[in-house]
Amino acid sequence: MLFPTTVFALFFAIVFALHWSLVPVPRLRKVVLLGASLFFYGYWSWKFALMLLASAVLNHAAACWIDRTDDPRARRRGVAFSVAANLLVLGFFKYTGFFFTKMLVPLAVPLCARFGTTEQLIALQEQVLPVIERIVLPVGISFYTFQALSYVVDVYWRKTAVAASVLDFANYLAFFPQLVAGPIVRASDLLPQMGRFPDRSVRLDTGRAATLILGGLFKKMVVANWLAQHLADPVFAMPENYGAGDLLLGVYAYALQIYCDFSAYSDIAIGCALLLGFHFPINFHAPYFAVTLQEFWRRWHISLSSWLRDYLYIPLGGSQRSATRTRVNLLLTFLLGGLWHGAGWTFVLWGAFHGVYLSLERVVRRLCGLPEKPSANPGLLWALLGRVWIFHVVCFSWILFRAPSLPVAGDLLRGLCQWETGCQLLTGRAVLVLGIGFALQLLDGSRPRPVWDRVNRWPAWVQGVAAAVILTLILGAGPSGVAPFIYFQF
Amino acid sequence: MSRQSGTTPPEAIGMDVGRACFCIGVFFALLLLCNGAAMYESAGRLAYGPARDFWRAVLRPVERVSRVSGLFHARGWTQATVGEWLNQMEKE
Numbered sequence: 001m002l003f004p005t006t007v008f009a010l011f012f013a014i015v016f017a018l019h020w021s022l023v024p025v026p027r028l029r030k031v032v033l034l035g036a037s038l039f040f041y042g043y044w045s046w047k048f049a050l051m052l053l054a055s056a057v058l059n060h061a062a063a064c065w066i067d068r069t070d071d072p073r074a075r076r077r078g079v080a081f082s083v084a085a086n087l088l089v090l091g092f093f094k095y096t097g098f099f100f101t102k103m104l105v106p107l108a109v110p111l112c113a114r115f116g117t118t119e120q121l122i123a124l125q126e127q128v129l130p131v132i133e134r135i136v137l138p139v140g141i142s143f144y145t146f147q148a149l150s151y152v153v154d155v156y157w158r159k160t161a162v163a164a165s166v167l168d169f170a171n172y173l174a175f176f177p178q179l180v181a182g183p184i185v186r187a188s189d190l191l192p193q194m195g196r197f198p199d200r201s202v203r204l205d206t207g208r209a210a211t212l213i214l215g216g217l218f219k220k221m222v223v224a225n226w227l228a229q230h231l232a233d234p235v236f237a238m239p240e241n242y243g244a245g246d247l248l249l250g251v252y253a254y255a256l257q258i259y260c261d262f263s264a265y266s267d268i269a270i271g272c273a274l275l276l277g278f279h280f281p282i283n284f285h286a287p288y289f290a291v292t293l294q295e296f297w298r299r300w301h302i303s304l305s306s307w308l309r310d311y312l313y314i315p316l317g318g319s320q321r322s323a324t325r326t327r328v329n330l331l332l333t334f335l336l337g338g339l340w341h342g343a344g345w346t347f348v349l350w351g352a353f354h355g356v357y358l359s360l361e362r363v364v365r366r367l368c369g370l371p372e373k374p375s376a377n378p379g380l381l382w383a384l385l386g387r388v389w390i391f392h393v394v395c396f397s398w399i400l401f402r403a404p405s406l407p408v409a410g411d412l413l414r415g416l417c418q419w420e421t422g423c424q425l426l427t428g429r430a431v432l433v434l435g436i437g438f439a440l441q442l443l444d445g446s447r448p449r450p451v452w453d454r455v456n457r458w459p460a461w462v463q464g465v466a467a468a469v470i471l472t473l474i475l476g477a478g479p480s481g482v483a484p485f486i487y488f489q490f
Numbered sequence: 491m492s493r494q495s496g497t498t499p500p501e502a503i504g505m506d507v508g509r510a511c512f513c514i515g516v517f518f519a520l521l522l523l524c525n526g527a528a529m530y531e532s533a534g535r536l537a538y539g540p541a542r543d544f545w546r547a548v549l550r551p552v553e554r555v556s557r558v559s560g561l562f563h564a565r566g567w568t569q570a571t572v573g574e575w576l577n578q579m580e581k582e
C-alpha cells in the first residue's frame with residue numbers, strides 16, 4: 001500500500017478512527033493496531049505479512065530467553081543465534097541472486113575452464129537460475145530486520161528492557177507508518193510508547209503532522225516524480241544520448257530526487273505516527289547543507305547511519321584503536337552499509353567510496369590541524385565552498401548508486417568528462433523544480449516550528465479545510481499515476 | 491554518524507484528541523468533495539475486475555456530490571493550469 005493513494009487515505013481514516021475510539025479498551029486497541037499494520041503489509045503479500053509476524057514472535061522469544069539467562073556464554077550464544085537467523089533470512093531473500101550470479105559464477109568460470117567442467121557449470125546455472133528468479137524480495141525486510149536486530153542486541157547489552165508482551169513487540173516491529181521504508185526506530189524510542197498507548201489526555205501536534213504529511217506528499221508527488229520523469233530517468237537510462245551538461249543536470253536531478261523521495265516517506269511516516277500519538281526521531285536534516293562528508297552522514301538517513309554506528313562501527317572498535325584500524329572500521333561499515341542498500345557491485349562501490357572518502361577526510365583534517373568535527377560556525381566562504389564541494393562529492397557517489405550497472409556508470413562518467421556545448425534538458429521548469437527541491441531542505445528538523453505553532457492555533461475546522469485544499473492543489477500539480485518510493489526496493 | 495535526535499516527545503502542544511478527530515473528519519470530507527470526480531475517473535482506469543467495480547460503486551455517489559457542489563473545479567483548475575504546464579514533456 002503506497003502513501004499517496006486513495007486506498008491508503010481510506011485505510012488511515014479507518015485506523016485513526018478506531019485507534020482513538022478504542023481508548024477505553026487498551027488491549028483490543030493494540031490488537032487492532034497490529035491487525036492494521038499486518039493488513040497494510042499484507043495488502044501487498046499475505047505470505048510475507050505472516051513472515052513478519054513470525055519474525056516478531058521469534059525475535060521476542062529470543063530476547064526473552066536472553067533476558068532471563070544469567071550465564072554470559074549462554075547469553076552470547078543466544079544473541080549470536082538470533083542475529084545469525086535474522087541475517088540468514090535477509091541474506092536468502094536479498095543476496096542469494098547476487099551471491100550466485102555476481103560472485104560464485106564469475107569465480108567458478110576460470111576454475112571450471114581450467115579443470116574442463118564448464119559444461120557442468122552451465123548445467124548447474126540452468127538448474128539454479130530459475131529457482132533464484134522465483135525469490136521475491138519482501139518489501140521493507142531490510143528495515144524491519146535491522147529493527148529486530150537492534151532490539152535483541154539492546155536486550156543483550158541490557159540497554160533496553162524486554163517488551164512486556166509479544167503484542168507490544170509485534171506492534172513495534174510492524175508499525176505501519178515506518179514498516180516498509182523506515183525510519184529505523186530504535187526499540188528504546190518506540191517500545192515504551194507501544195507498551196503504554198497514548199490516551200485521550202495527549203495533545204496532538206496537528207500543525208507539525210499536517211506540515212510533514214503535506215510537505216512529504218509535495219516532495220514526492222510533485223518534485224521527486226517530476227525530477228525522475230523529466231531528468232534523472234532518461235539520463236541514467238541512456239547516458240550515451242546526452243552531452244555533459246545534460247548528464248550533469250541528470251545527476252543533480254537524481255541527488256534531489258532521492259532526497260525528496262526518501263525524506264518524503266520519512267516525513268509522511270513521522271506525520272502519520274504523530275496523528276496516532278506516537279513520536280519518531282527525525283531522519284533527515286538538510287543533508288546537502290553539510291560542509292563535510294562526516295556531517296552529511298549526520299544529516300542523511302540518520303536512523304540508518306546511527307544504527308550502523310552503534311551496532312557495527314563501535315562494536316568493531318570505532319575510532320578508539322589505531323588510525324589504521326579506524327579507517328578499516330569505517331570502510332567495513334560503509335561497505336556493509338552499501339550492501340544493505342542493494343545486492344550489486346554498484347552499491348558496494350558506493351559504500352566503499354564513502355568509507356574511503358571519510359577516512360581521507362579524517363587524515364586531511366588531522367594533517368591540516370583541524371578539529372575532527374567541523375566547527376558549528378565556519379566562516380561564510382568556507383561554509384559555502386564546503387557545501388558546494390560536498391554536494392558534488394555526494395552527487396558523484398549517486399552515479400554509482402543509481403546506475404543500473406557499472407558499465408552504465410562508466411558511460412555516464414566518461415560523458416561528463418567530454419564537455420560539449422548545448423544542453424537540451426535545461427529549461428526554466430527544470431531550474432524551478434531543482435531549486436524547489438533544494439530549498440525544501442529548509443523544512444527539515446525543527447526549523448518550521450513557528451509555522452507549526454501558528455497552524456496549531458487555528459481552529460480545528462480551518463486546519464482541516466486548509467489541509468484538504470493544499471492536498472488538492474498538490475494532487476492537481478503532480479503527474480498522473482503513482483510512482484513507488486525509491487527505498488521500497490531496499 | 492550521529493545519535494538520533496528529536497526522540498523526546500515534544501511538550502504538550504497542539505490540540506486535544508476530540509478536536510483533532512473533528513479536524514481529520516473535515517479534512518477527509520472536503521478532500522472527497524474536491525477530488526471525487528478525479529477519483530472516480532481514476533477508478534475507471536483500473537483493470538477490469540472486482541476491484542474496479544468496487545471502487546466505481548463506492549466513488550459514484552462521491553463523484554455526484556463533488557460535481558453538484560462544484561468543488562471538483564478546484565482539482566480540475568489546478569490540473570489544467572499548473573499540472574499541465576509542469577508535466578508537459580519537452581519538445582524534442
